[in-house]
Amino acid sequence: MNADKNSQGSSSTGRQADAERPSGARIGSAYATSSVPNPVARTPRPERTDRTHRQRVAVVIPAKDESRRIAATVRAAKAIPHVDLVLVVDDGSDDNTQDVARDAGAVVVRHSHNRGKAAAMETGAAVVAMRDAADRAPRLLLFIDGDLAETAVNTAPLVAPVLDGVADVAIALLPPQVGAGGRGIVVGAARRAIHSLTGWTPTQPLSGMRCLTRQAFEAATPLARGWGVEAGMTIDLLRQGYVAVEVPCDLRHRPSGTDFRGQMHRAAQYRDVQLAVAARRTKAVAGRVSGKKSVTR
Numbered sequence: 001m002n003a004d005k006n007s008q009g010s011s012s013t014g015r016q017a018d019a020e021r022p023s024g025a026r027i028g029s030a031y032a033t034s035s036v037p038n039p040v041a042r043t044p045r046p047e048r049t050d051r052t053h054r055q056r057v058a059v060v061i062p063a064k065d066e067s068r069r070i071a072a073t074v075r076a077a078k079a080i081p082h083v084d085l086v087l088v089v090d091d092g093s094d095d096n097t098q099d100v101a102r103d104a105g106a107v108v109v110r111h112s113h114n115r116g117k118a119a120a121m122e123t124g125a126a127v128v129a130m131r132d133a134a135d136r137a138p139r140l141l142l143f144i145d146g147d148l149a150e151t152a153v154n155t156a157p158l159v160a161p162v163l164d165g166v167a168d169v170a171i172a173l174l175p176p177q178v179g180a181g182g183r184g185i186v187v188g189a190a191r192r193a194i195h196s197l198t199g200w201t202p203t204q205p206l207s208g209m210r211c212l213t214r215q216a217f218e219a220a221t222p223l224a225r226g227w228g229v230e231a232g233m234t235i236d237l238l239r240q241g242y243v244a245v246e247v248p249c250d251l252r253h254r255p256s257g258t259d260f261r262g263q264m265h266r267a268a269q270y271r272d273v274q275l276a277v278a279a280r281r282t283k284a285v286a287g288r289v290s291g292k293k294s295v296t297r
């Protein structure tokens with residue numbers, strides 16, 4: 001994620017972002033949800049089945065080679081209100097991410113080889129489900145990156161809109177990041193694709209800091225692979241009538257620069273977003289065709 005991506009609306013306040021969206025509803029007076037109207041939702045917003053006042057939150061941290069920052073991230077995540085489980089999914093790291101995370105107080109599971117961020121998220125959600133109590137509402141899932149360090153605690157504002165039922169998924173809007181080298185190409189492509197398939201224009205379509213209900217998470221599975229996960233999830237949820245909201249969070253992470261490594265990373269992001277979108281376009285077309293057939297029958 002980079003300053004350019006972040007600045008496209010998110011250096012703006014939530015209120016400015018809201019003003020850019022004709023179809024946005026407001027939460028209080030601050031920021032926009034995807035809900036009103038949702039032009040392509042095939043069903044009304046699914047009813048929440050899990051709300052209780054005492055609902056807990058699991059933080060899930062997909063992490064590949066994050067040994068330098070993961071301890072601070074874990075400790076900060078543990079300080080978020082309502083959180084009673086911090087789970088690190090070590091996605092086949094070559095460094096000692098798993099040991100550092102465990103020492104910092106996380107529950108840690110590990111992929112024996114690298115499987116990509118989306119797979120780490122699925123593993124994390126499965127492990128949380130195993131630890132959810134049968135007699136309590138399933139935990140909300142708060143996905144955050146491993147490189148947020150101390151600022152991870154500032155994902156706390158993502159919980160309230162979901163806990164309160166205002167949205168099914170709350171997505172962090174980051175401030176501009178020092179050292180970021182993106183040119184908005186992947187971000188712009190993802191934003192336009194999400195808009196064309198859902199009618200909603202997210203400010204930061206690649207933002208992976210997201211809190212969502214178990215019900216919404218299940219509705220978004222199987223997740224799009226790798227770096228396509230955020231765009232795929234947003235499209236899948238909105239098309240099913242779930243409601244998203246972007247919430248400003250004061251986060252700092254390790255942005256991709258302009259070096260070769262940064263450009264290769266962007267190429268992989270672009271590829272994965274395009275694959276996720278293409279699959280969803282195909283599904284949307286197939287849905288329209290089968291819908292027409294059933295009307296003419």
Ligand SMILES: O=c1ccn([C@@H]2O[C@H](COP(=O)(O)OP(=O)(O)O[C@H]3O[C@H](CO)[C@@H](O)[C@H](O)[C@H]3O)[C@@H](O)[C@H]2O)c(=O)[nH]1
Pocket residue numbers: 001061062063064065066091114115116117120144145146147206207208209227228230253254255256265269
């Ligand atoms: O194979 C991998 C690679 C990365 N990660 C972890 O995934 C997170 C995000 O990776 P990062 O290298 O920080 O990528 P960025 O490009 O900085 O990430 C931005 O863009 C991604 C989408 O392309 C989103 O998933 C992120 O949330 C968003 O911060 C970090 O915790 C990584 O350790 C894995 O779990 N497996």
Ligand SMILES: O=C(O)[C@H](O)COP(=O)(O)O
Pocket residue numbers: 001002003004005180181182183184185186187188255256265266269
């Ligand atoms: O650095 C970033 O923000 C991402 O890698 C996306 O790149 P982009 O800004 O070129 O879309």
